[in-house]
Amino acid sequence: MHEKKKTWLTFLFEVIVLAVLFTIVQYAITVGLINQSYHINITSMCINIILAVSLNLINGFTGQLSLGHAGFMAVGAYASVIMTNNLGMPFIVGILAGCLAAGIAGFLIGVPTLRLKGDYLAIATLGFGEIIRVVLQNIDYVGGPAGMVGITRLTSWPWLYASTIVTILVIVNLINSSYGRAIISVREDEIASELMGINTTSYKVLAFVVGAMFAGLAGVLYAHFFYIIKPETFGFLKSFDIVVMVVLGGLGSTTGAVIAAIFITFLTFALQKYAAVRMIIYSLILIIVMIYRPQGVMGSKELTRKTFARIWGGKK
Amino acid sequence: MSLLEITNLHKSFGGLSAVLKFNFRLDTQELVGLIGPNGAGKTTVFNLITGVYKPNGGSIVFNNENIAGLAPYNICKKGVARTFQNIRLFKDLSVIDNVKIAFHKNVNYNLLNTILRTPAFFRGEKIIEEKALEYLKIFKLEDKRDEIASNLPYGEQRRLEIARALATKPIMLILDEPAAGMNPQETRELMQLIEWIRQDFQLSILLIEHDMSLVMGVCERIYVLDYGQIIAHGLPEEIRNNKKVIEAYLGEEVG
Ligand SMILES: Nc1ncnc2c1ncn2[C@@H]1O[C@H](COP(=O)(O)OP(=O)(O)O)[C@@H](O)[C@H]1O
Numbered sequence: 001m002h003e004k005k006k007t008w009l010t011f012l013f014e015v016i017v018l019a020v021l022f023t024i025v026q027y028a029i030t031v032g033l034i035n036q037s038y039h040i041n042i043t044s045m046c047i048n049i050i051l052a053v054s055l056n057l058i059n060g061f062t063g064q065l066s067l068g069h070a071g072f073m074a075v076g077a078y079a080s081v082i083m084t085n086n087l088g089m090p091f092i093v094g095i096l097a098g099c100l101a102a103g104i105a106g107f108l109i110g111v112p113t114l115r116l117k118g119d120y121l122a123i124a125t126l127g128f129g130e131i132i133r134v135v136l137q138n139i140d141y142v143g144g145p146a147g148m149v150g151i152t153r154l155t156s157w158p159w160l161y162a163s164t165i166v167t168i169l170v171i172v173n174l175i176n177s178s179y180g181r182a183i184i185s186v187r188e189d190e191i192a193s194e195l196m197g198i199n200t201t202s203y204k205v206l207a208f209v210v211g212a213m214f215a216g217l218a219g220v221l222y223a224h225f226f227y228i229i230k231p232e233t234f235g236f237l238k239s240f241d242i243v244v245m246v247v248l249g250g251l252g253s254t255t256g257a258v259i260a261a262i263f264i265t266f267l268t269f270a271l272q273k274y275a276a277v278r279m280i281i282y283s284l285i286l287i288i289v290m291i292y293r294p295q296g297v298m299g300s301k302e303l304t305r306k307t308f309a310r311i312w313g314g315k316k
Numbered sequence: 317m318s319l320l321e322i323t324n325l326h327k328s329f330g331g332l333s334a335v336l337k338f339n340f341r342l343d344t345q346e347l348v349g350l351i352g353p354n355g356a357g358k359t360t361v362f363n364l365i366t367g368v369y370k371p372n373g374g375s376i377v378f379n380n381e382n383i384a385g386l387a388p389y390n391i392c393k394k395g396v397a398r399t400f401q402n403i404r405l406f407k408d409l410s411v412i413d414n415v416k417i418a419f420h421k422n423v424n425y426n427l428l429n430t431i432l433r434t435p436a437f438f439r440g441e442k443i444i445e446e447k448a449l450e451y452l453k454i455f456k457l458e459d460k461r462d463e464i465a466s467n468l469p470y471g472e473q474r475r476l477e478i479a480r481a482l483a484t485k486p487i488m489l490i491l492d493e494p495a496a497g498m499n500p501q502e503t504r505e506l507m508q509l510i511e512w513i514r515q516d517f518q519l520s521i522l523l524i525e526h527d528m529s530l531v532m533g534v535c536e537r538i539y540v541l542d543y544g545q546i547i548a549h550g551l552p553e554e555i556r557n558n559k560k561v562i563e564a565y566l567g568e569e570v571g
């Protein structure tokens with residue numbers, strides 16, 4: 001009974017912390033404490049968190065190296081803009097359509113490619129990511145190479161915040177369950193996993209589809225913040241950026257993915273003025289991390305309630 | 317009644333026939349040994365039964381159903397579980413998670429319950445946790461539940477692998493050289509454990525052993541494999557004195 005009460009209190013505390021964080025930023029935006037460039041920074045940060053956490057489900061937890069995440073982001077972005085701008089639907093319909101379209105694309109690409117292993121899978125997903133980009137370039141309805149412009153800014157702080165939390169919650173809950181254990185067992189030893197009665201292919205596809213859906217969500221938020229989307233934005237370099245975040249944070253750590261996404265966003269932001277040295281510093285950090293901590297910042301560890309309880313207990 | 321009936325099984329790798337004209341029978345609740353020199357094809361037979369390899373020919377009838385060529389996860393669901401010659405645990409996961417994964421095929425909550433953390437999820441997880449602990453207790457591993465599997469001593473890793481296999485609730489358990497790398501004391505204990513789980517879980521067991529003396533004690537019948545073919549089969553005493561068997565093993569010692 002006592003244990004249950006404690007769990008509820010912890011939960012309540014967490015909700016309050018999240019609500020306070022939300023309110024502070026919302027207030028700062030409303031009264032103009034946050035200028036345009038900071039606003040862009042916060043938006044990019046949330047979008048990067050969604051991208052990194054969702055790719056980590058595929059690359060980190062399932063162990064399937066995918067290099068086409070930006071492709072699903074593109075599908076989500078374009079599908080949602082068609083709904084909102086071209087068809088005049090409300091934002092929520094755009095969000096759902098974006099996620100759904102990206103999920104379907106994930107399924108269609110995942111089923112044939114996930115039979116491949118390691119490098120072959122990486123190359124196949126890279127190829128599909130590029131195919132998505134090239135296809136978009138050649139559809140006049142979505143503007144061809146020029147992309148879609150004049151998109152209404154609908155991505156507000158509440159949408160961003162809610163999307164980021166939902167992404168993290170869904171993926172953390174999925175991983176910490178029997179389904180999550182099945183997914184991780186695929187990464188650990190595919191043959192042993194099969195012999196435990198787990199249809200490894202279907203779990204790879206599940207992780208791929210869920211990851212793609214959230215990449216789609218990130219695409220929706222991106223499109224409705226930056227007014228314009230172009231096929232180039234979602235090319236190989238974007239996919240590579242997301243992979244870097246996941247590797248930097250630690251494959252198989254959601255906490256790591258979040259930390260790395262925040263770090264990379266701020267780094268990009270801070271180095272904006274020094275465009276010439278930006279890529280050098282960026283690469284240097286990567287090299288240093290890979291030499292001194294090849295498993296990434298967090299390895300496969302997570303910050304959980306237990307970790308906080310330990311820190312708290314240790315201080316007393 | 318025969319539980320497993322293998323007829324004319326054939327598997328080749330490139331030009332090499334690793335298993336040829338292989339015939340085999342295992343009755344319900346029998347403990348049968350498959351022995352033979354190194355490279356005879358024993359592990360290949362196990363890989364064929366469990367679906368890791370697809371046979372080039374022949375049939376594997378298990379529980380009145382031909383399972384030859386089915387996917388491994390389907391064969392597991394039909395009630396076949398195995399261990400590996402070189403242990404294949406989920407090395408970086410905890411001891412208890414290794415066993416919990418075996419219960420996934422019967423998980424009784426769905427993805428929606430998982431994501432929304434409904435009461436059904438917590439109930440289901442509690443059941444899985446309790447069942448996993450039961451199996452750890454049987455194999456005296458409950459104190460190590462939160463240790464990383466690869467940190468266990470060798471003998472305990474072997475036991476954990478058997479625990480994990482049993483947790484899939486098999487009708488037939490197949491063990492690939494379970495005593496490999498164990499000292500005589502550990503081997504004796506393991507053999508007693510195998511005998512005990514057969515009684516307690518009412519299992520049919522197929523056991524591969526390289527060391528002939530080991531299987532003589534526990535197995536009811538023995539098949540001897542050499543160069544992918546059965547060269548003898550019968551009661552332990554018959555095998556012990558079989559000329560072909562002695563030659564096969566002698567040949568190995570000389571070569
Ligand atoms: N995947 C494989 N590819 C090629 N040859 C294999 C493969 N698996 C087994 N073999 C060959 O099949 C033969 C039997 O091997 P194996 O079944 O492991 O023997 P045992 O378990 O009796 O020691 C060996 O010659 C081995 O090299």
Ligand SMILES: [Mg+2]
Pocket residue numbers: 358359360401
């Ligand atoms: Mg072998």
